[in-house]
Amino acid sequence: MAEVRLAGVTKSFGTTPAVIDMDMSMGHGEFMVLLGPTGAGKTTTLRLIAGLETPERGDILIDGRSVVGETPAQRDVAMVFQQYSLYPHMTVRENLAFPLRSPVLRTPPDEVRRKVQQVAETLQIAHKLDNKATALSGGEMQRVSIGRALVRDPALFLMDEPLSSLDAKLRADLRVELKRIHAELGATLLYVTHDQIEAMTMATRIGVLENGRLVQIGTPREIYEQPLNLYVASRLGQPRINVLPANLFPGAPAGAGTIALRPEHIRIGQGRPASVVRIEHLGDQTRLHLVLEGHPVVTLSEPDLDLEPGDTLPIEPVNALYFDAAGARIA
Amino acid sequence: MSSFSVTEPSRRLKWIAGLLVVGYALVTLMPLMWIIATGFKSSSDSIAYPPKVVFEPTLEGYVNLFTVQNRASPEQLAANPPETWYEQIVHDKGMMISGPSRFGERFMNSVIIGFGSTFLSVFLGTLAAYGFSRYRVPLKDDLLFFILSTRMMPPIAVAIPIFLMFRATGLSDTHAGMILLYTAVNLSLAVWLLKGFIDEIPREYEEAALIDGYTRFQAFYKVVLPQAATGIASTAIFCLIFAWNEYAFAVLLTSGTAQTAPPFIPTIIGSSGRDWPAVSAGATLFLLPVIVFTILLRKHLLRGITFGAVRK
Numbered sequence: 001m002a003e004v005r006l007a008g009v010t011k012s013f014g015t016t017p018a019v020i021d022m023d024m025s026m027g028h029g030e031f032m033v034l035l036g037p038t039g040a041g042k043t044t045t046l047r048l049i050a051g052l053e054t055p056e057r058g059d060i061l062i063d064g065r066s067v068v069g070e071t072p073a074q075r076d077v078a079m080v081f082q083q084y085s086l087y088p089h090m091t092v093r094e095n096l097a098f099p100l101r102s103p104v105l106r107t108p109p110d111e112v113r114r115k116v117q118q119v120a121e122t123l124q125i126a127h128k129l130d131n132k133a134t135a136l137s138g139g140e141m142q143r144v145s146i147g148r149a150l151v152r153d154p155a156l157f158l159m160d161e162p163l164s165s166l167d168a169k170l171r172a173d174l175r176v177e178l179k180r181i182h183a184e185l186g187a188t189l190l191y192v193t194h195d196q197i198e199a200m201t202m203a204t205r206i207g208v209l210e211n212g213r214l215v216q217i218g219t220p221r222e223i224y225e226q227p228l229n230l231y232v233a234s235r236l237g238q239p240r241i242n243v244l245p246a247n248l249f250p251g252a253p254a255g256a257g258t259i260a261l262r263p264e265h266i267r268i269g270q271g272r273p274a275s276v277v278r279i280e281h282l283g284d285q286t287r288l289h290l291v292l293e294g295h296p297v298v299t300l301s302e303p304d305l306d307l308e309p310g311d312t313l314p315i316e317p318v319n320a321l322y323f324d325a326a327g328a329r330i331a
Numbered sequence: 332m333s334s335f336s337v338t339e340p341s342r343r344l345k346w347i348a349g350l351l352v353v354g355y356a357l358v359t360l361m362p363l364m365w366i367i368a369t370g371f372k373s374s375s376d377s378i379a380y381p382p383k384v385v386f387e388p389t390l391e392g393y394v395n396l397f398t399v400q401n402r403a404s405p406e407q408l409a410a411n412p413p414e415t416w417y418e419q420i421v422h423d424k425g426m427m428i429s430g431p432s433r434f435g436e437r438f439m440n441s442v443i444i445g446f447g448s449t450f451l452s453v454f455l456g457t458l459a460a461y462g463f464s465r466y467r468v469p470l471k472d473d474l475l476f477f478i479l480s481t482r483m484m485p486p487i488a489v490a491i492p493i494f495l496m497f498r499a500t501g502l503s504d505t506h507a508g509m510i511l512l513y514t515a516v517n518l519s520l521a522v523w524l525l526k527g528f529i530d531e532i533p534r535e536y537e538e539a540a541l542i543d544g545y546t547r548f549q550a551f552y553k554v555v556l557p558q559a560a561t562g563i564a565s566t567a568i569f570c571l572i573f574a575w576n577e578y579a580f581a582v583l584l585t586s587g588t589a590q591t592a593p594p595f596i597p598t599i600i601g602s603s604g605r606d607w608p609a610v611s612a613g614a615t616l617f618l619l620p621v622i623v624f625t626i627l628l629r630k631h632l633l634r635g636i637t638f639g640a641v642r643k
C-alpha cells in the first residue's frame with residue numbers, strides 16, 4: 001500500500017510525445033483505472049512508474065519519495081504486462097516463485113512454497129503448478145502473470161490491459177476476481193485499459209487519457225455524467241453517445257456547437273421527427289437506429305415497441321450535454 | 332474419383348518423395364561409408380581393382396594410425412614375440428612397433444583448439460550480440476557492418492599478414508595463437524547469428540525480471556540465456572565445424588606443438604604412399620566429435636532452424 005503522485009511527467013519517443021505533462025495522485029488502497037484508446041500513452045505511463053522508462057521532465061513520488069533515480073527493483077512495484085507475461089522456460093511454480101527468490105526479497109524456501117500455493121489457489125491454478133508456462137491456455141497464462149504480481153506485497157500494483165487478450169466470459173470472471181482481490185489486499189492499484197466496462201466496473205476513480213494527456217479524473221459516475229469535454233463523453237456509454245449539431249433542437253445555450261445525447265437523454269414521443277432505419281435486438285437491450293435530418297442517432301427502446309424501418313417517430317433531448325465548437329463542455 | 336486434400340499428399344507422392352530422399356541420402360553418404368569401410372581394409376584391399384565392396388575387416392589401419400613401426404629382421408621378430416593383439420598385427424607384417432604415433436597428440440590439439448575457440452566465439456558473441464540487441468550503441472549499424480565485413484574476404488587472403496604477425500608476436504605454432512585466430516574468424520558469424528536470436532526474445536521478459544527484483548545481469552543470466560539456448564547451440568555447431576575442419580591456416584601456422592589433425596592426416600599415408608586404411612581410420616575418428624556434438628545439440632538445432640516460425 002502506498003500513495004503515488006505524478007507531477008508534470010513528460011516522455012516522448014523521438015518526436016512522438018507519449019505522455020505529456022501528467023499530474024495525478026493516488027491514495028492508499030485506491031483502484032485507479034486509466035482509460036484510453038491504443039496509443040494514448042497508457043503503457044508508457046506504467047513503464048515510467050515502474051522505472052522501465054525515464055521521464056524527460058517531472059517527478060514520480062511513491063509515499064512521498066522521489067523514485068526517478070531508482071532502479072525498478074528499488075521501487076517495489078509489481079507489474080502485469082500486456083503480453084509476453086510468463087517466463088516461457090519455467091514452470092508455473094517457478095514463474096510464481098521467481099519474484100520471491102529475487103535478491104531483494106530472498107524469501108526462505110518454506111515461505112516460497114506456502115505463498116505460491118496460496119496465490120495459486122486464489123487464482124484457481126493450483127492444479128497447473130507443475131505445467132510448463134507455455135502449456136497453458138490464454139486465461140491461465142494471464143492468471144499466472146497476475147499471480148506473479150500477487151505473491152509479492154509491493155507498494156503498488158501496475159496492470160497493463162491484463163484482460164484484453166481473454167474471451168468475454170473469462171474477462172467478466174476475472175474482473176470480479178480482481179476487484180475481490182483488491183478489496184482483500186487493500187492494495188494500491190493502477191490499471192490501464194481501453195475497455196470502458198472494465199473501467200466502470202472496477203475503478204474507484206477513472207483517468208481518461210487522450211494522446212498522452214490526462215483529460216479528466218473522477219469517479220466512474222462523475223466521468224459518465226459530468227464529462228469535461230466531448231472526447232471524455234464519447235469514451236463511456238453503450239451505445240456510444242450521439243453527437244449532433246446543437247441547433248437541431250430548440251433551446252441550446254449560447255455558444256453551443258454540438259449537443260451530445262446518451263440514450264437516457266432522448267425522450268421518444270414528441271419533438272423533431274426522426275425515421276427508423278433499423279432495430280437491433282441484443283437480448284438485454286434493443287437498439288433503435290434513427291436518422292434525424294441526415295444525422296444518425298442510436299438510442300435504446302422498449303423491446304416490445306411496435307416499429308418497423310421507415311416509420312417516423314418524434315424525439316427530443318432531456319438534460320442533454322452541450323459542448324462548444326472546441327469540444328469543451330458548456331452545459 | 333477420390334477427393335484429395337491440399338495439406339495431405341497422396342500415397343503415391345509420399346512414396347516418390349521417400350525414394351528421392353533415400354536416393355539422395357545414398358549419394359551423399361556413399362563417400363562417408365567408403366571412408367569408414369576403407370579404414371577396416373587391409374592395405375592391398377584398399378587399392379584393389381575393381382574396388383572391393385566385400386572384404387575381410389582388419390584393424391591394421393587403426394594400428395598403423397596410432398603407432399610408428401620399423402621393419403625387423405627374423406631374429407628380432409623371434410626374440411620379441413607379440414604380447415597384444417596389435418603387436419600381433421604388426422608382427423605378422425614382419426614389422427615391430429617402435430612407439431606411439433603423433434596422431435593422438437594432433438587429435439587432442441584439434442579438440443583443444445576447436446572447442447576452445449568455439450567456446451570463446453560463443454561467449455564473446457553472446458555478450459556482444461546482447462549489447463547490440465538491447466543497448467543504444469553509438470554507430471551501431473556501422474559497427475555491425477564492420478563486424479560482418481571481416482568475413483567478406485576469404486580468410487586465406489590475409490594469410491601472409493597473419494603469418495608475419497604470428498611470427499612477430501611468437502604466436503606461431505601455439506594453441507593460444509590458433510584459438511585466437513579461429514575465434515577472430517568465427518566471431519562475426521557468432522555475433523550476427525546470436526543477435527538475430529536475441530532480437531527475437533521480447534524485452535518484456537527481462538523487464539519483468541527487473542521489476543521482480545533482479546539486476547540487469549541477473550535478468551540476462553536467468554531469463555535471456557535460457558531462451559537463447561537454441562541460438563547458442565546452433566552458433567556453437569557452426570563455429571566448431573569451421574574450426575574443426577580448417578586446413579589452410581593450420582598448414583601455414585602450425586607444424587609441431589599446435590598442429591591440428593587436418594594437416595596431419597595426409598602425412599599418415601607414409602613413405603610407401605599406400606597406407607589408405609590408416610588415412611581413412613584417421614578421417615573416421617576425426618569425423619566423430621563433430622557428429623557427436625551435433626547429435627547432442629540436435630534438438631536445439633532443429634528448433635533453431637524453425638525459430639520464429641513457432642514462436643509467434
Ligand SMILES: Nc1ncnc2c1ncn2[C@@H]1O[C@H](COP(=O)(O)OP(=O)(O)O)[C@@H](O)[C@H]1O
Binds near residue numbers: 013017
Ligand atoms: N519504445 C517506443 N518507441 C517509439 N515510440 C513509442 C515507444 N513506445 C511507445 N511509443 C509511442 O508512444 C505513444 C504511446 O504509446 P503507448 O504508451 O504504448 O500507448 P498505449 O499503451 O496507450 O497503447 C504511441 O504513439 C506509441 O507509438
Ligand SMILES: [Mg+2]
Binds near residue numbers: 042043044082160
Ligand atoms: Mg499499451
